[in-house]
Amino acid sequence: MELTxxxxxxxxxxxxxxxxxxxxxxxxEQMLERVALATAEAELYWGEAKDVQQMASLFFDxxxxxxxxxxxxxxxxxxxxxxxxxxxxxxxxxxxMAAIFHTLELAALIQQSGGGTGFNFSHLRPEGSYVSSxxxxxxxxxxxxxxxxxxxxxxxxxxxxxxxxxxxxxINHPDILTFIDAKRDAHQLNNFNISVGIRNDxxxxxxxxxxxxxxxxxxxxxxxxxxxxAADLWHKLIHAAWATGDPGLIFLDTIQQFNPTPGIxxxxxxxxxxxxxxxxxxxxxxxxxxxxxxxxxxxxxDWQVDWEKLRRTVHLAVRFLDNVIEMNRYLHxxxxxxxxxxxxxxxxxxxxxxxxxxxxxxxxxxxALQFGSQLMQFIQHEAxxxxxxxxxxxxxxxxxxxxxxxxxxxxxxxLTSIAPTGTISLIAxxxxxxxxxxxxxxxxxxxxxxxTLFEINPxxxxxxxxxxxxxxxxxxxxxLKGSVQHxxxxxxxxxxxxxxxxxxxxxxxxxxxxxxxxxxDNAVSKTxxxxxxxxVADVEKAYRMAxxxxxxxxxxxxxxxxxxxxLHAGLKK
Ligand code: ADP
Numbered sequence: 001m002e003l004t005x006x007x008x009x010x011x012x013x014x015x016x017x018x019x020x021x022x023x024x025x026x027x028x029e030q031m032l033e034r035v036a037l038a039t040a041e042a043e044l045y046w047g048e049a050k051d052v053q054q055m056a057s058l059f060f061d062x063x064x065x066x067x068x069x070x071x072x073x074x075x076x077x078x079x080x081x082x083x084x085x086x087x088x089x090x091x092x093x094x095x096x097m098a099a100i101f102h103t104l105e106l107a108a109l110i111q112q113s114g115g116g117t118g119f120n121f122s123h124l125r126p127e128g129s130y131v132s133s134x135x136x137x138x139x140x141x142x143x144x145x146x147x148x149x150x151x152x153x154x155x156x157x158x159x160x161x162x163x164x165x166x167x168x169x170x171i172n173h174p175d176i177l178t179f180i181d182a183k184r185d186a187h188q189l190n191n192f193n194i195s196v197g198i199r200n201d202x203x204x205x206x207x208x209x210x211x212x213x214x215x216x217x218x219x220x221x222x223x224x225x226x227x228x229x230a231a232d233l234w235h236k237l238i239h240a241a242w243a244t245g246d247p248g249l250i251f252l253d254t255i256q257q258f259n260p261t262p263g264i265x266x267x268x269x270x271x272x273x274x275x276x277x278x279x280x281x282x283x284x285x286x287x288x289x290x291x292x293x294x295x296x297x298x299x300x301x302d303w304q305v306d307w308e309k310l311r312r313t314v315h316l317a318v319r320f321l322d323n324v325i326e327m328n329r330y331l332h333x334x335x336x337x338x339x340x341x342x343x344x345x346x347x348x349x350x351x352x353x354x355x356x357x358x359x360x361x362x363x364x365x366x367x368a369l370q371f372g373s374q375l376m377q378f379i380q381h382e383a384x385x386x387x388x389x390x391x392x393x394x395x396x397x398x399x400x401x402x403x404x405x406x407x408x409x410x411x412x413x414x415l416t417s418i419a420p421t422g423t424i425s426l427i428a429x430x431x432x433x434x435x436x437x438x439x440x441x442x443x444x445x446x447x448x449x450x451x452t453l454f455e456i457n458p459x460x461x462x463x464x465x466x467x468x469x470x471x472x473x474x475x476x477x478x479x480l481k482g483s484v485q486h487x488x489x490x491x492x493x494x495x496x497x498x499x500x501x502x503x504x505x506x507x508x509x510x511x512x513x514x515x516x517x518x519x520x521d522n523a524v525s526k527t528x529x530x531x532x533x534x535x536v537a538d539v540e541k542a543y544r545m546a547x548x549x550x551x552x553x554x555x556x557x558x559x560x561x562x563x564x565x566x567l568h569a570g571l572k573k
Contacts, residue, residue, distance in 0.1 A: 001066075038078035038083070043327065054543065068287055070424075076114055083327065084114070086283040088276045090269045090270070090283075093119045095218065107152075115283070117272070119165070120168040121144065122539065126175045129222070142178050153190075164191065167194045168269050172202070181236075183244050186562070193555070198253055212226070239405060242534070249543055249554050250269075251552055255270075255277045259277075260521070261403040264402050268280075273419065274555065280338075286346040288347070289379070291375075291430075315389075322394075342414075343411060347416050347417040349423070353437050364504045391411040408527055417521070418433060439482030440460045440479075440482055441456040485499070506528050507542075512526065513546070524552070527557045528546075
């Protein structure tokens with residue numbers, strides 16, 4: 001497997017298997033063989049032993065050529081006794097002490113295996129309300145979130161990943177103000193992304209300048225209601241997001257509108273990075289196609305999309321991910337029932353920025369947005385064909401009768417999802433997800449082993465090295481700042497093409513999210529980067545834009561607003 005130095009470090013520190021003494025017992029190629037064979041084994045259920053070998057070889061090539069990689073837990077755990085292969089889970093949080101701690105136990109096991117967990121805490125009674133069994137008062141959702149956070153903190157020490165949570169509270173919960181400010185103290189809820197679950201009725205109240213009703217009815221029939229001017233609530237929320245990046249928003253009505261199986265349940269939460277809205281106990285297996293490898297060049301022409309290669313890759317990737325559901329070991333019977341009932345998969349992309357750079361299309365252009373939609377439409381369409389073909393052979397997903405696909409043939413309730421690809425893009429050596437380059441060159445602090453890795457994007461380097469005035473000295477200047485915008489000798493067209501996250505207007509970040517969302521069954525994880533100078537009004541505009549344009553959620557990141565920043569542009573902080 002061709003790997004960058006950084007990819008090798010990441011694989012060795014977390015992915016490759018070790019013996020009890022901590023010595024490495026596999027190479028990157030052996031890791032791929034392990035994953036390919038374990039996922040191909042599912043073929044046995046419908047075919048013959050020779051099909052397993054044949055498919056294993058196709059899966060191996062798919063990953064070895066870095067055309068596609070599955071999410072981290074599959075790389076880490078396939079073919080091992082643990083065999084927990086999914087990255088994303090949502091678990092229920094009910095207003096009952098035993099149920100809460102049952103969920104916490106399951107969350108701990110999931111995190112230990114490398115999976116991320118999302119929860120909606122809105123069913124918990126507000127702080128100060130009556131507890132009949134003890135005669136005391138309830139501590140409220142945020143207090144319970146702190147307990148979940150502490151559990152993740154403990155698991156961090158022994159697990160392969162840091163552990164990640166999404167905590168959601170709906171906008172009409174009486175504790176919403178405490179929740180909104182819960183991350184103002186940077187040490188608090190440090191293992192959580194938090195988001196407010198927005199319903200359309202809130203925006204209506206906001207638009208008409210009305211009061212909004214905070215409301216909670218307990219199962220015992222007690223109702224708590226309080227009114228607050230919608231504008232006050234909105235302002236507090238936006239201000240907290242401006243100051244700290246949290247909370248983000250999750251648009252619950254939009255999500256429910258696209259819930260493929262409303263007959264099975266209502267979706268109230270997403271996984272940690274927001275790309276998969278899921279029902280309680282549901283999980284999802286993600287995998288991403290490396291777009292930077294889907295280009296071809298005939299003769300002296302420019303780079304173009306190799307649509308046939310992309311089609312083949314999509315079909316094989318869908319089969320791979322469907323096999324993962326089959327070979328997965330589930331940590332709880334209910335997790336198995338939901339995963340095998342809906343068979344959700346999330347095929348996404350990485351290397352989008354690199355693809356655009358090679359094709360000479362600036363990220364902040366209408367052309368990029370249209371092309372993004374077109375590309376994702378193609379992937380979704382081919383994934384639908386692949387899923388229908390699998391259904392013909394293997395049967396449709398069992399819950400299909402209660403779904404929007406009732407009467408059709410389809411193997412999976414969802415097919416596409418745009419994940420952040422934080423680690424797998426590093427392994428593939430390309431830009432992450434649909435994000436622009438964070439910097440032309442940057443250093444990355446590795447939390448687990450305290451190493452600092454230095455990276456320069458290969459597509460950017462290729463363009464720069466073709467420039468007339470390119471020199472070692474110019475490269476040093478670029479490395480120092482992580483940007484090319486201050487380099488006088490470079491033509492404007494090159495500077496435009498090599499704009500980085502913070503040099504791209506946030507409206508283009510949102511527009512990309514929305515362009516890809518149009519053809520994504522699940523959701524799109526996208527960081528809306530803003531410069532440190534962005535104002536509260538900018539944040540408010542961004543949040544409204546995302547809702548109006550059909551995003552399923554939004555997360556902003558204002559440069560410097562978080563103390564624990566993993567990426568730093570250039571060499572200077
Ligand atoms: P990767 O590149 O490692 O496969 P992504 O960055 O694409 O992962 O994240 C995909 C999903 O995996 C996230 O939305 C989250 O559900 C889960 N995840 C990511 N990082 C962690 C982590 N440190 N601990 C637990 N789950 C994680």
